[in-house]
Amino acid sequence: MRPLSPLCHLILFHLLCGSLSSRCPQECSCIAVTAIFCVQQNLSNMPRGLPSSAKDIFVFQNNIITLQKQDFVELGEIVMLDLSQNAVNEIPDGVFSPLSSLHNLDLSSNHITHISKDSFAGLVNLERLYLYSNRIQSIHPAAFEGLENLLELKLQGNQISVLPALKLPKLLHLDLSYNSIPPIGPKDLQTPHLESLKIAGLRLTSLDEDLLSSLVNLHVLDVSQNLLVEFQPTVKVMGGLRNLNLTGNPLGSLKHEDFQNLANLLELDLSNLNLQGFPEGFFGLFPKLEKLTAAENPFNCLCPLAWFPAWVKDAQIELLRMEETRCHFPPITSGKVLAKLEHKDFGCPTTTIELTSAGTSSTTSKPTNSTTPSVTTHAIPPAPPSEKPSKDTDSFPLSHTTAFPRDIIEDSEEEDIICPSNICLNGGTCVFDSNGEVVCLCPPSMSGLYCEIQNPSFLPPPSPRVSIETIATVQPSTISSLHITSTSISLDLHRYIHTRPHIRGIRLTYRNLSGPDRRPLQLNVPPTYPEYTLRGLQPNSTYSVCASPLGEPVHVSVSACMEARTAGIPPSFHEPSVDRTEPSSSLIPIVAAVAVVMVVAIVATVVVICRRRRPKAPVDVDLHETSPLEVEGVKTNPENGLIHPKQPDITPCPSLVQNTVEYEAPLIQGQCPANNNVACTKPMYV
Structure with a gap:
């Protein structure tokens, strides 16, 4: 076999290096070797061996704490780097300097506390920088120098107390919301092309006029949650x-x-x-x-x-x-x-305007069931100059009279439009402001949007001479009492529930204003209980009862309150008074006891007669043997010989606690009698 030439060795070496550089790290997924996703892998450092051909790298939702310059040395071609939702606490100087082609850098939702002078050195082509939702307290005055191509900067949700002057000539979008920076002026924002400015939640009492005047290209302005x-x-x-x-x-x-x-x-x-x-x-x-x-x-x-x-x-x-x-x-x-x-x-009413020889008359009828009320308007000839309407009558044009309900429009000689009598409460005066909105002028003793809140300094003391008294704090949807005894108050919640069709339940809060313990007691009532009875109350005492929507914060504007005084105990009777509106559960054990005693008496009589008829014989008495009178459910009292029914095991009533859990279903207290006859004072659903 002939040995490979040096040229072949060189070609094989380049092919091997290319294949290695195009490999995707095990903890990541790659798309065409240009988009790398290393998401939710619990990485503590930047992944190694990323392809040098990568353009977009997403390494968010990990646990990366520190960044090193060597992490990016071979990634000089990337355009997008997303490191958001990690635990990065510091940006080392020059750590991103190899990324000269980077356009987008996302460092949001990390733990960064400071931005140094060279944190973003080398990012000459950066266009978008996201630093929001960190813990940034300070930014070096020269931190953003060199970012001349920056278009978008997001710094919201940090702890920045001093904002460096932003000299960013191409910046279009800036978000500084929810920081602790003082009011900003034109020297702070040298951004002539800015189109979007968000400065929400900075507790601003005014806006700098020179700053807004300098932002001639501004299209989006967010000044929400300020003062x-x-x-x-x-x-x-x-x-x-x-x-x-x-x-x-x-x-x-x-x-x-x-x-x-x-x-x-x-x-x-x-x-x-x-x-x-x-x-x-x-x-x-x-x-x-x-x-x-x-x-x-x-x-x-x-x-x-x-x-x-x-x-x-x-x-x-x-x-x-x-x-x-x-x-x-x-x-x-x-x-x-x-x-x-x-x-x-x-x-809205139906208004008909008719012409008569004596002039123009207007009549108002009740609204019809149609979606749009019919309005009949006849042409009215212009009035002569000497008969022009006065300034007062012209403040509401004739065509606008249909914009008020029937009870708002009252016939008078001048046909003035006034407020209805049922809007302002407790002697308040209803007027319309310059914008046509309803405003209530309240007397000194009342306050609130509709004069529904009585000032504490004007509350009259309860009169002890009245046995049954209801003093209601009148509100648009109030509660009232149906029946009052010495130990109970029956509440009427029909109107309260009717005016709140979406209510999930009612939180009732009541307290004894006449006793030494005035701590409020709470219980939850389903919206299917329009009538409810509070039991276990003290006689001859004034109680404050308030209803508020369940699941919502207790506030005066959504609560309806009343005061009611329980009746005193009549001097001619020594037994406790009983609420006659429903059967008292205290009669049940009494009737049962009488029935048991009668049965025991009959059984005892039969036993005695039977023993008299038996022949007399000595009988050994066992000290542990049941006495003739000790039958099922009956025992002899060793002290006085009285016979009492055997008491069954009764689960004690739970003590009254502040009920802060929303109801799911009415409580069933099978072992607890009515709460106006026992020590348990937790009211039941009735």
Whole structure:
């Protein structure tokens, strides 16, 4: 056999090296040797032997703690490197310098605490850098120098207290949300081409006008979860905005003049702004609007808002978080999805305007069952100059009178539109603000959105001279008492359950305001129990009872409370009073005892007669033999000879504890009598 020539040796060597370099590591999977996936392999270091021809390397969801420069020496051609969701705590200086072709670097969701000057040295072509959800506290002022091609930088969700000046001429997207940085100015962001700025959760009370004015290409602005109390003047004139997020700021009501120059908006987020409604014609300011978010607002679903569901459908608006966009008032629609209501659900009346020789008259009738109420409007000739309507009457055009329910419109000489009497409670005065929203002016003794909360300093002391007294804290959906005895209070929960069709259960909290122990006691009631009786109460005592939705935080705005005083024990009777609304379980053992005693007496009589008829004979008495009177269920009391029924084994009633677990089914306490006759004070479902 002829030996191989040197040229053949060289060719074989190159082929062998090429095959080795194209091999895929055992713990990874490769696609055409260009995309390498080493995911969820619990790797503590970068995998060795990666093909030099790789372009995209994904090594996320592992346990990599440290990075070394030799890990990337032979990977100079990669474009994408994903090291997210590991445990990297430090970026060594120059560790990525061999990756001169890298465009995308993802280091998010690691444990990085500091960024040094040379952490990203050599990444001259880097376009996207993701550092969010780390523990970064400090960044060197020159850390991002040399990244002149960077287009996107994400730093949200860290602990950054000082932001270095960002001199990034090509940067388009920047996210600084949820850090501890102070308000930023134009010197901090030297990014003339920035298109998207997200600065949510920075506790900002205002926005720097010079900064926003310098960002002439800004299209996306996220200032959610800050402390802005007014709409910033600079934002009003940013006509190039496409996406605006105002969620969670205490802005108050919306105003036309704040948004009139934002006609190019495509997405608008107005969540959690405590909105009761929208100004009339508000969304006409945004002819290009495609997506709207209005979740977590306490909407008043009255007739002024009846246009909203139809507008969402007709304008083909994508209402995001629709299931979280619900009515708060009135009670009949409370908790219902706003966009799913029909026009008739808003209580709009049918208004007919007729012309007579004496002038124009308007009549209002009840809403019909049709989806859209019929409105008959006749042409009205223009009034002469001397008879023009006054300023007061012109504040609500005639065509807008259909936007209020029947009880809102009351006939008067001037036909003024006033609030209904059932919106503001406890003497509150209902008015409409400049945006047509309902506002309640409360007396000094009350507070709350509808004057439903009584201030503690104005609570009257309970009168001991009244035996049965109910002092209710009036709310839109309250609870009341049906029957009160000296030891029980029967509650009426019909209205509370009816106004909350989606409720999973009711948490009842009650306490004795007249006794030394005023700690609250809680129990859970299913929504299928519209009537419930509290038992085991103290006579002649005032009890506070509150109902709140099960599974939701206890809050005054969602709780309905009342106070009721139990009756005293009549002096002419010494036995405890019994609730006559239902059979008392205390009579059962008494009747059973009497029956047993009668049976024992009959048996004893028969035994005595039988013994008298037997011939007398001496009988040895066994001290352990059962006495003639000791029959099944009966024993003689050794002290006084009385006969008592044998007590069965009874499982003691559980002591009353704070019930914080949501109910699954009504409790069955078969061994526990009614709680107003025993020491056990845990009320049962009735």
